[in-house]
Amino acid sequence: MxxxxxxxxxxxxxxxxxxxxxxxxxxxxxxxxxSPEVIKAIVRSLEGGELDLSIYPWEKNEEALVSEISTYVNASVENIVIGAGVDGVLDTLVKIFVDKGDEAIIPIPSFSLYESLVKIAGGIPRYVKRVGNFSIPVEELTATEKTQMIFLCSPNNPSGNCISEDDVRAIIESTNSMVVIDEAYVEFADTSLEELVNEYENVLVLRTFSKAFGLAGLRVGYGVLPEWLVSQYKKVSIPFTVNNIALKAAIVALRDNxxxxxxxxxxxxxxxxxxxxxxxxxxxxxxxxxxxxxxxxxxxxxxxxxxxxxxxxxxxxxxxxxxxxxxxxxxxxxxxxxxxxxxxxxxxx
Ligand SMILES: Cc1ncc(COP(=O)(O)O)c(C=O)c1O
Incomplete structure (x- = not known):
């Protein structure tokens, strides 16, 4: 074998x-x-039959969550995709972009899944060492024609620092590669880079319900993508990747400010x-x-x-x-x- x-x-x-x-x-x-409201809503919906575990996730519940997210991030529903955590969304994205022999730039140290997914796809991670207080030496992030993705984690795991908007703009404008901004921890930070998705076709932002919303065990995350990428995402993503309970929980969590x-x-x-x-x-x-x-x-x-x-x-x-x-x-x-x-x-x- x-x-x-x-x-x-x-x-x-x-x-x-x-x-x-x-x-x-x-x-x-x-x-x-x-949120205690999430627990109540799940129990109530299961007992009342609104949530039926024998039925595949409903499209209308996926749409309801996307709509709720679009209000939360102030983006159009046309730009939002959901997945089984940021991990799940990343998995789909790497499948879309990385072919055997393609390259992806990863400033290190950072979240290890970027590297694993790129390697699984047969791609080659190119590591750029962070300097000083773990900031990214932007001048070293030079994409070649083989570079398909650049992973920017902000705030970065494990260092906790953010990349500045000026630096991100410089990176996005210097390349045709897809720039992935992982904002799993953004709710705890002072700023977000999500608005950049409205300005550029080669940037996307990832967010999660695992951290600030306390739903790590349910596995729900989302991406704010340029519209052209959403149809590709839907082709590649595993169907029904976010389950009925997680959909319900995420909707209620977003309403509990x-x-x-x-x-x-x-x-x-x-x-x-x-x-x-x-x-x-x-x-x-x-x-x-x-x-x-x-x-x-x-x-x-x-x-x-x-x-x-x-x-x-x-x-x-x-x-x-x-x-x-x-x-x-x-x-x-x-x-x-x-x-x-x-x-x-x-x-x-
Ligand atoms: C930077 C970063 N991105 C993504 C994740 C995974 O998020 P999720 O639970 O949404 O898959 C983590 C989890 O620790 C993380 O640190």
Whole structure:
């Protein structure tokens, strides 16, 4: 039996650690969980028969979610596609753009799925190392005629910084490649780049319900795409990729502004708390996301992660990120109590 040669280069995705009973600050989830309105709506709709699990997802529910998203992001419904998380949308996009031998530019360290998907498709990732506080050296992002995609994660996972609008415009204008802006963490940031989709034909923006909306377990994300790309997307995407419960949940989540506001406020306050306390001990990179990145030099990240684990807290050791060194740790912002515990443990190292 023979599998595709391109798989030789692909590594399994390493999710954040989940240890029973431990505080999980390893996957950048919402410490408040989903909106209580979402849970009520799901239970009510299942019990009342409005949600029927034996029926394939309804087109009208997909349309309802797209319509709700279009109001939220202030874009036309013609520009929006949905998928099983940003992961699902990325999977479809790479299938659309990357053929064997094509190239994709990835500033590193960044979210590892870009690299895996490109390799699975038989493409060649071209890595550009971030500099200083993990900013992208824009002059090094030179696309060739083989470059099909450029992945810009903003705020970036794991560094938490955003790319400036000027830099993104310079990149978009210098190339015919598709520029993918992954805004999975944008709700926690001060700015978004989503409006650029109205101006250029070679840029798209990805968003998710996994982070600020607390629905990571349901797998819903979306893309704001130039209109010409939407029909290609619909050809390639797996049918019914977002299930009935997830569709319902995402619609209700978008209507619960108060839960979103509380989630974002909790993260911003907690981020500030972690940054101001931990910078007395380590270098802390300024973050626009729901996590902070620490450099624990001269210690090793693995040793500090072990100590946190011994104290019942899982965080992300960043050695698995290509281009990250062995002293970086990413800690998701938790509840006030969880953040205080993190600080207490690290103070006593
Ligand atoms: C930058 C980035 N993009 C996408 C994702 C995945 O998002 P989703 O849950 O919507 O697939 C993550 C998850 O951690 C992420 O960090």
């Amino acid at each position: 023979r599998v595709r040669a391109s798989l030789k280069e692909v590594e399994e995705y390493k999710p954040g650690k989940l240890v029973k009973g431990a505080i999980k600050l390893s996957s950048n989830e919402n410490p408040l969980g989903p 108060e839960h979103l506001r509380r989630s974002v406020e909790l993260v911003r306050d907690g981020r500030q708390f972690l940054e101001s306390n931990l910078q007395q001990l380590f270098a802390v990179y300024p973050s626009q996301a729901n996590f902070v990145l620490l450099d624990v030099t001269p210690r090793k990240s693995s040793a500090v992660c072990d100590t946190l684990m011994e104290n019942g807290i899982t965080v992300r050791d960043c050695t698995s990120f290509r281009g990250a060194n062995d002293s970086l740790i990413r800690i998701s912002v938790g509840t006030r109590e969880q953040n205080a515990k993190v600080v207490e443990v690290l103070m006593n190292l």
